[in-house]
Amino acid sequence: MGITLHLLLHSDRDPIPDVPAVYFVMPTEENIDRMCQDLRNQLYESYYLNFISAISRSKLEDIANAALAASAVTQVAKVFDQYLNFITLEDDMFVLCNQNKELVSYRAINRPDITDTEMETVMDTIVDSLFCFFVTLGAVPIIRCSRGTAAEMVAVKLDKKLRENLRDARNSLFTGDTLGAGQFSFQRPLLVLVDRNIDLATPLHHTWTYQALVHDVLDFHLNRVNLEESSGVENSPAGARPKRKNKKSYDLTPVDKFWQKHKGSPFPEVAESVQQELESYRAQEDEVKRLKSIMGLEGEDEGAISMLSDNTAKLTSAVSSLPELLEKKRLIDLHTNVATAVLEHIKARKLDVYFEYEEKIMSKTTLDKSLLDIISDPDAGTPEDKMRLFLIYYISAQQAPSEADLEQYKKALTDAGCNLNPLQYIKQWKAFAKMASAPASYGNTTTKPMGLLSRVMNTGSQFVMEGVKNLVLKQQNLPVTRILDNLMEMKSNPETDDYRYFDPKMLRGNDSSVPRNKNPFQEAIVFVVGGGNYIEYQNLVDYIKGKQGKHILYGCSELFNATQFIKQLSQLGQK
CATH class of the missing domain: 3.40.50.2060 (Sec1/Munc18 (SM) protein, domain 1)
Structure with a gap:
């Protein structure tokens, strides 16, 4: 332009x-x-x-x-x-525009004193963005949603808005060129609207994959990570002002091949891959230096001249690949810095221990140590880490702990410096939620240590992973993924059998019956009303890898990490 x-x-x-x-x-x-x-x-x-x-x-x-x-x-x-009121973070992920995140936050939707007018405003804001999304996509979806939730309110309003636009044939945004150009022009996509309240444990979960870890422990917003680089220890005289930390920003985008390949990998694999890339780069750099020194050959004998012409070709090739080599060096430096910053958090807060323990809680596996021991361990994580762990235990428990046990846990949490407001809200939520009798099931999963770290552990490595468990994930479907699987594959399941069905193209807006021809969907959009996270996104990406020819997009009203989510729970708990 x-x-x-x-x-x-x-x-x-x-x-x-x-x-x-x-x-x-x-x-x-x-x-x-x-x-x-x-x-x-x-x-x-x-x-x-x-x-x-x-x-x-x-x-x-x-x-x-x-x-x-x-x-x-x-x-x-x-x-x-332009109908662009949403932000695309990945080819398969979007969030609502974030000028006023607070308006559509989990807290805004769930606060007890919200008026009907305020709730209407929140829902209209979400529906406007979703409408923009489908106009841009050029497709009218089939909508499914759970009953009695904010997701249902969004579904009803979106169905009405799409229906009205389709009825106005002259000004409809879903006819002619738009529809033909749409990614989903051959088959209509499924839109699954889920409420954040179906699964409050996942947003609090300590994670183990690269992108989700970066979002959890670093300042990562709109694909940009901001790092504080320590300037090293200085021998400054007593009383001197400490040297300021340098702030650096890095964009983690689709152009970054390393990020694209490893953002969903377990962290130890990422550390090993950075090390391998570094060794490969050094080998290429050494080769260029070696060729340069050979080019200074002395002597006029035939062998030397033939060697010179052979190496000239090699050097020319090496020089032409120099821009590629410099870009490789830039990416290695970037990911060395980012991964080192993540590793510092893992080691300082024992995040591997939290991740492994939470996985066992969520999958109902036998626990190898007492929850009270971790909460009481002064070296294991921050007060917030301990609160996250306990909330996951409380949410996932088939039966809430007895009053005596709960008091013991609350005392340990208070002694560890935790703010108990989030627990106050979760107690109220669990009392009101229909799910209280049947908590979200997280499938059976195990995390098993594997011998991936052997090369990373060597002395030449950039990453001293000593003391960090090498946990490798075993695929499990989180509640959102499981709901999508049921609806996309048209499976009969008590969890989703009563989900409402909307087809904005039908003349009458009657959602009582799901069509008899139960053909599975090839394309689906999952949208979480009340906020999403990279853990769910990655789980959906891993799920769809095994489904040939199928595509999924993940969207959410806001994208938060556990710190931001627990802050909202704390505000709700103060009410």
Whole structure:
């Protein structure tokens, strides 16, 4: 498009009267006012207005009136509704726009004092984004959702919005070119709307795969990780100011081949792969140096000359691959820094111990040590780690612990410095949830140590993994994945048999019967109302690998890590 300057709408901008301006904004009151001000001030030659979600007629009239008053009607060249009110983090993952995350957060949906009007606003915000998503996809989904939840409210509203748009044949966004270009043009996709409350243990779970660990323990937002690099220990005189830590940002994107290959791998495999890449890079670098030194050969004998011409070809090849080599070095440095930062957290907080213990709790496996011992161990993790572990135990337990046992746990948690507000909320949630009698089942899984670390453990390794368990995951389906599997494969299962069914293309909005022709779906979108996480995303990615020709997209109203989620639980527990 030849865009030469990128500016924020509400920044101070100087007039550039001979340049066209492209606006890409949400149609909020504040943004519309600022655009009208720009028209009045004659800032640009022409205006191309792109709205992230559909602009209302009244706001469009406000812009028209401002353009008329400023004699700038001819300068407004184009006005578009772009229907892009969502953020794509991966080819198969999206979240709602995050300008006002608090509006659609788990806390906002579940707070006891929420009014009907506020709840309507939350649901409308989620539905608007999902509508944008399906317009962009160019497909009208079949919708399934659980009953009596926020997910059902979203389903009813989305069905109505899609139905109204399809009925208006002249202005429908799902006809003609759009539908033909859609990724799902041959078969309609399934949209599974699930409520966060069906599984509160997974968002609290300590994880073991690279991407989920980065999100859990580091500052990772919109595919960018921010690290604080320690400047090393300095021999500074007593009383001197400590040296400030350098902050570095890295983008972890699809262009990063190492990230694409290993983001779903268990952490010890990642550490080993970084080490292998480093050794491979050093070998290539040494080869270039060796060839350079050979090029300085002395002597005129035939052998030397023939060797020179042979090595010239090799050096030319090596030089041409230099940009590739430099990029490889950049990625190795990046992942060495990121993986080292993750490893520091694993070792300092014994995250391998937490991960293994939680897996056993969630899969109802025999526990090898007492929960009280871990909570009481001053060297095992932060107060938040201990709280996460106990909440997972409490959520997953078939029967809640007795009052006497609970008091003992609460005392140990308090002694460890834990805030008990999250537990207060989970107790209320468990009392009200229908699931209380049948907690979410996490399948049978075991984590078994394997001999992957032998090479990583050697003295030349960048990663001293000593004392860290090498746990390798065994595939298990989390509740969200299991629900998707039932609905996508049209399996009969008590867990999903009463899920509501909506088809916005049907003339009558009657959801009482699921069609008799039970053909499995090839494409599905899972959307979690109340927030999602990389653990669920990775679980779905692993699940679909074994299903040839099938595709899944994962979406959520917000993407949070355990720290952010437990903060919301704490706020709910204060009420």
